[in-house]
Amino acid sequence: MVRSLFNRLCLGVAAWLCGCVVQPTTPPPPAVIVVCMDTLRADRLGPYGGSGRTPNLDHFATQSVVFTQAFAQATETLFSHAVMFSSRYVSELGPMDYRFVAPKDTPVLPEVLSMYGVNTAAFVSGGHMSEAFGLDRGFGRYTVVKDWGSLFHTAPAALGWLAEQPKDQAMFLYVHGYDAHDRYLKPTPFGFSVADKKHRGPGERAALGRSATTRIMDGLLYNRRQFDQVFDISGFRPRSVSKIKDMAVEGRALGAIPFSAADEEHIRGLYDGAVSYGDAWFGLLMSGLSAEGWLDRAWVVVLSDHGEELGENGVFSHRMGMGPQLLSVPLLVRPPGGTVGRTVDQTVGLIDLMPTLLELFGATLPAISRGRSLLDVWSSPKGAIEDKVVFAEGAMGQITAMNNAKGLTFGGLPWSSPQLTELLGTARLDGPAFEAWEGTDEDEAQTLRSALYRWRKETPLFTGEAGELDEERIRILQMGGYWGQR
Amino acid sequence: MRVFLYILLSGCSVGPWAEEAVLTRSLSTLTPRGDGAVDGAAYSALAYAAPSFEAVDVDGDGRLGPAELHELLRTQDPLSFDGLGPRRPFTPKRWSQNFNTDQGVRERRAVLLFIRAELLNQKPGAAVASEAELSQRALSVEDSDRALFSLRDIYLSHNLRFALELTP
Structure with missing residues (x-):
């Protein structure tokens, strides 16, 4: 009797174990979370030569594939995102000014994913990402948490949304914050973690106000001028830098204030404090993802839409130049569960984001796309991709x-x-x-x-009609210091 | 056993992405040595429009800890933490208030007189408003704008280069 019971028990346990082992399992559909840290220069991160200002991103890099030669296709948030979401160049999509509207006749990433049944959402910091510029097209949910805000605003909102999402569905989440964007001064204790709080000089003024740093040019702060009085009509570089400089230095005619090297160093320090601040919030976002089990489930992509010039060409801005400070961006990809961190040194572009994610979700890439999938990094025997020139x-x-x-x-x-x-x-x-x-x-x-x-x-140029520079756009641009306030 | 199960299941208490681990890493960015030891003196050097160290150091151990850093991060909105508050919309009335100040008048007058002097330097005898008239016109924003445009027109009429690109 006892033996019979024992045999039955053994058989039962064996059957249960076999069931466990041979039970066919279907991998869950992909889930992808993209974190865009606006205006973050690549060279601030450890794998790109940084010096310890971004410990959480550096830790993330140890679990990720790091693309060391990743470049943006535009230097402003609006245009760079239009490229990322469409895999086409801005010149194909519209005029590169604030009449630009994300194209309605070009398939965009969230739209294609939605067609494949992917649950899509974005939590963004408005500004150039506001609905007025059309980047919301195709998302199932698109929330502007705060205009010109940071991960402080968007990370908790994104985590709140994620907590309500089933983990067995295909999901794409985009989280965006202007943490490293001007104004660089961020809350205690990060604001002056690099810059000296006791510094006195015109560099202090650049710490306050949304558009102050973009009015630094060639060692001068055009403190009380509107863009249209200092810059050329497109709102960018003045037509004659030397002339304006002479006028300002000799006559202080434009109210320009000369900057010292210490002032410029102070501004760079404020930027670095902002980078550490963004890194802390990125860490908290990762902590939330970990606690909810998403890090074992989802791919996490970290990138920046463009960098920032920090005095290299006389300016503190991302509107004018085309150097590596602006175009070299971080791009890190962490597969579910993480991987042994490694670097990929072939040249890639943010224009490759859409093809990569579409392949990941098993979706067809629109024929008109200019980028290429980077998934060969995982699937090719050597773990490499072809080198390529990007623009x-x-x-x-x-x-x-x-x-x-x-x-x-x-x-x-x-x-x-x-x-x-x-x-x-x-x-x-x-x-x-x-x-x-x-x-x-x-x-x-x-x-x-x-x-x-x-x-x-x-590459054909855009020939359609531009959007309208309406009051709503101007209001948003003014808030961010992208438009004169008269 | 219960504790072990809790740690195993909660996921948020251990591991490299536990909140404490994240914040400990962030603390390392706050001191020049990278040791993350932010005491009262170090905090004072960093603090800006923020609670005093006594208010922040909740556990009273004399150092800024991960939980205390979290509280600072959670409670300070980067758009308004400096006490300036959210920016008010810029209305014509505010423009007028801001620029019809003594400093605004001085600045506008300096611009007009400088450009006048530049012009006469390049084209002696040019028909340009007197210093007194330009000083008078600097009193209002609208008048000084008009004066600026008329100075530009004189520049252009003499085929001189005008450095500023003005938009009406």
Whole structure:
């Protein structure tokens, strides 16, 4: 009797165990969380040469694939996101000014994912990401938590939404914050964690106000001027820097205040404090994801839409230049459960985000897309992808080709000019129309120039109608210091 | 056993992404040595429009701990933490209030007189308003704007380069 019971028990346990082992399991559909840390320069992160200001991002890197040569295709939030969401260049989508509206006739990432039944949501910090600019198209839920806000605003909102989502469904979540954007001064204790609180000088003034740092130019702070009185009509670089500088220095005529090297260092310190502040909030977001079990379930992508010039070309801004400080961006991808951190040194672009995520979700990439999937990093035997030249377009009409930390910018004519390709092909490489990044030799510049020429020749320009610069857009732009306030 | 199960199941108490681990890492960015030891003196050097160290140091151990840092992060809105509050919409009335101040008048007068002097330097004898008239026009924003445009027109009429690109 006892033996019989024992045998039955053994059989039962064995059957249960077998059931456990052979039970066919279906992997859950993909879940992806993209965290965009606006205006974060790549070189502030450890894997990109940073010096300990971003311990949480650096820890994230140890669990991720780090793309060391990732470049943005535009230097402002609105345009860079339009590229990321459509995998097309801005010049194909609309005018690169604030009449731009995310295109309605081009498939965008959230829209395609929604067609495949993916649950999509975004928690963003408004500004250029507000609905007025059309980047919300295709998302099942799109919440502007706070205009020009940070992860302080969006991370808790995103975690709150995630807590209500089933984990067995395909899901795409986009979280965005302007933590490293001006104004750089962030709350205690991060605001002055690098910059000296006791610093006295005009650098202090740049700590306050949304548009103060963008009015620093060539060692001068144009403190009380409106954009249209200092900058050229497009709201960017003044037509004659030396003239304005002379006027300001000799006559203080424009109310410009000379900056010392210590002032500039102070501003850089404030930026670094903002970077650490954003890193802390990123860490808290990861903590929330971990606590809710999402880190074992979801891919997490961290990126920035563009960098920031911190005095390198006389400005503290991301509107004017096309250098590596602006175009080199962090791009880190952590698969579910994490991986052994490693780097991929081939050149990639943010334009590759949409193809990568669509392949991950098993969705078809629209034929019109310009990017390529980066999933070969996981699927190819060598874990590598092909190297490739990527391009960027600037708000002042410049175009840049980039490969392996080398870059060449052409600014001889705006990219919208019909004579562009002709001049691209004929202008002297050492003339004023071209500017090579530091470390780019003549042969490399020539290769990049050929790539620019081919790319521009093959990529059609936008010919449709621009959107309207309505009152709502101007209101949002004014809040962020992107528009004169008169 | 119960404690072990709690740790195993809760997920939020252990591991590299536990809140305490995250905040401990962040504390390391706050001191030059990177040791994260923020005492009262170190906090004072960092604090800006924030609670005093005594108010922040809830457990009274003389150091800013992870939970205390979390509280600072959670309670200070980066858009309004400095006491300036949310920015008010910029109305014509505010514009007028801000720029019809003594400083605004001085600044506008300086601009107009500087441009006048520049012009006469390049084109002696040019028909340009007197210093007194320009000083008078600097008293109002609208008048000084009009004066600025008329100065530009004089520049252009003499085929001189005018550095500022003005938009009406």
